Amino acid sequence: MTLRSFLIPLLLTLSLAACGGSQPEVQGETAGHSESEADAEPAKGAHNGRLLTDGPYTVELAIFEDGVPPEYRAWLYKDGEPLPPTAGELTVVLTRLGDVTDTHAFTAKDEYLQGSLEVFEPHSFDVAVTARIDGQTLAWSFPSYEGRTSIPAAVAQDAGIVVAPVVPGVIRDEHDVQGLLTPMEGRHARIVARFPGPVKAVRVGLGDSVRAGQSLATIESNVSLSDYAVTAPLAGTVLARNVAVGDLAGEQPLFEIADLSALWVDLHLFGADAQHITPGLPVEVTRLSDGVSARTTLDRVLPGTATASQSTVARATIDNADGRWRPGAAVRARVTVAEQPVDLMVPLAALQRFRDWDVVFVRFGDDYEIRPLELGRRDGVNVEVLGGLKAGDPVVVAQSYLVKADIEKSGASHDH
Structure with a gap:
C-alpha cells in the first residue's frame, strides 16, 4: 500500500467528520x-x-x-x-x-x-x-433519503473522485493475445564479404545508424590482393557486428542491418481466437516495459501453424519512428473483433454493488446518490446502460468505492 492510498481514505473520513458527515435523513x-x-x-x-x-x-x-x-x-x-x-x-x-x-x-x-x-x-x-x-x-x-451522502468539493478533489457525463459509445468484442516484435522482410539484411580476405578496417559498431551505400568495413581480397569496401545495402540500424580488424572474412555474415522505422507484430492465436480473428481488424499493441500502446490493423493471418506452440500467427505493422519498440520484445495486444454502438455506457470502474443492485453514483453539487442500473453488453472497459440513467448525468468514474464507503457509513434508509 502506498502512502497516498493510505492517506486519501483517512483524509476523506476526517474531512467528512469535520463537516458533519454525510447528509442525514x-x-x-x-x-x-x-x-x-x-x-x-x-x-x-x-x-x-x-x-x-x-x-x-x-x-x-x-x-x-x-x-x-x-x-x-x-x-x-x-x-x-x-x-x-x-x-x-x-x-x-x-x-x-x-x-x-x-x-x-x-x-x-x-x-x-x-x-x-x-x-x-x-x-x-x-x-x-x-x-x-x-x-x-x-x-x-x-x-x-437512501444511498445518499455529501462530500465537500475540496475533499472529493483530494481523494481523486472524478465525475464525467454519461455518453453514447461503442462496446467492443475484444480478444487479448500475446505477440513478438520482429524486423520486416525486405528491410533486413545480413551482409557477407564478396571475396574472402583479411579485415583491414571496421567503421561501424552495434546500434549505429547507417545510410544506404555507407562503408561498413574494408577487406583485402585474397583474389586480387586489393582493398574493397563492404557497404550497407539499405539505411537502418546495425543489429549485429561479427567482425573485427585482423579477422579473416569468409562466408559468415559480417553485419546485420535492419530498417526499424516500422516493425512487424506477430500475434499468436490459440483455439477459437484463430477462427474469429481475421485481416483488417483493429488491434492495440502494448509494450510490457512501460505500458505505452499503439493502434494498428491486422495485415494478414499466416497460413501455417507454429510448430513449437501450435499457434496461428496474425501479423500487423506498427510505426517505430521514435525507436522505442525493439525487435525481439514480447508485447500484449487486444484485437477488436466487433464493435456495437450503444446509446449510453459507463466505465466498469464506475460500478459498485449496493444491496442487490449494480449502481453508479451521480453527483449534484456536493451531494452523491446511487442510481440502480439495468445493464447490457460489456467489454473490458465499459458497460452498456439500458436503464437508470439519462445522457449527460454526472457519474463518478474514479474512486467510486470511496463514495460507497461513506454512504454505507451513514446508513441512511427510507420509509416503507
Missing part, C-alpha cells in the same frame, strides 16, 4: 414546514406507514411493494378513527436529486388511497404531501 412529520428535530424517529401507523398529523387529522403514508411494483398507499384518520378513502384527496410530490419531480395523484380503493405512479428506485427524495379533508387543506414535508 431527517425523520418525523411536519405540518406546512420542514423538520426541526432531525434525530426524531417518525411515528408509525397500523400499516407501518409514516403518520402525518395536523390537528384532528392524520394521514398514514407508506410505500407498499409486497407482490407489486413499489407504490404509495395512504389511510385517513380523524381523531384517531379511520376514515373511508373517499373522505379526502391526496397528492404526493417527490423531488429527487437533480430537481427531478414525480407527482403522485391518489384514487380511492376499498380501504386505502392508491398512488398513481410506481415509486422508482432509489427511494431517495424530498417528500411534499398535500391533503384535503373536510374542506381543509393540509400540508407536510420531510426528507426520505
Whole structure:
C-alpha cells in the first residue's frame, strides 16, 4: 500500500467528520414546514406507514411493494378513527436529486388511497404531501433519503473522485493475445564479404545508424590482393557486428542491418481466437516495459501453424519512428473483433454493488446518490446502460468505492 492510498481514505473520513458527515435523513412529520428535530424517529401507523398529523387529522403514508411494483398507499384518520378513502384527496410530490419531480395523484380503493405512479428506485427524495379533508387543506414535508451522502468539493478533489457525463459509445468484442516484435522482410539484411580476405578496417559498431551505400568495413581480397569496401545495402540500424580488424572474412555474415522505422507484430492465436480473428481488424499493441500502446490493423493471418506452440500467427505493422519498440520484445495486444454502438455506457470502474443492485453514483453539487442500473453488453472497459440513467448525468468514474464507503457509513434508509 502506498502512502497516498493510505492517506486519501483517512483524509476523506476526517474531512467528512469535520463537516458533519454525510447528509442525514431527517425523520418525523411536519405540518406546512420542514423538520426541526432531525434525530426524531417518525411515528408509525397500523400499516407501518409514516403518520402525518395536523390537528384532528392524520394521514398514514407508506410505500407498499409486497407482490407489486413499489407504490404509495395512504389511510385517513380523524381523531384517531379511520376514515373511508373517499373522505379526502391526496397528492404526493417527490423531488429527487437533480430537481427531478414525480407527482403522485391518489384514487380511492376499498380501504386505502392508491398512488398513481410506481415509486422508482432509489427511494431517495424530498417528500411534499398535500391533503384535503373536510374542506381543509393540509400540508407536510420531510426528507426520505437512501444511498445518499455529501462530500465537500475540496475533499472529493483530494481523494481523486472524478465525475464525467454519461455518453453514447461503442462496446467492443475484444480478444487479448500475446505477440513478438520482429524486423520486416525486405528491410533486413545480413551482409557477407564478396571475396574472402583479411579485415583491414571496421567503421561501424552495434546500434549505429547507417545510410544506404555507407562503408561498413574494408577487406583485402585474397583474389586480387586489393582493398574493397563492404557497404550497407539499405539505411537502418546495425543489429549485429561479427567482425573485427585482423579477422579473416569468409562466408559468415559480417553485419546485420535492419530498417526499424516500422516493425512487424506477430500475434499468436490459440483455439477459437484463430477462427474469429481475421485481416483488417483493429488491434492495440502494448509494450510490457512501460505500458505505452499503439493502434494498428491486422495485415494478414499466416497460413501455417507454429510448430513449437501450435499457434496461428496474425501479423500487423506498427510505426517505430521514435525507436522505442525493439525487435525481439514480447508485447500484449487486444484485437477488436466487433464493435456495437450503444446509446449510453459507463466505465466498469464506475460500478459498485449496493444491496442487490449494480449502481453508479451521480453527483449534484456536493451531494452523491446511487442510481440502480439495468445493464447490457460489456467489454473490458465499459458497460452498456439500458436503464437508470439519462445522457449527460454526472457519474463518478474514479474512486467510486470511496463514495460507497461513506454512504454505507451513514446508513441512511427510507420509509416503507
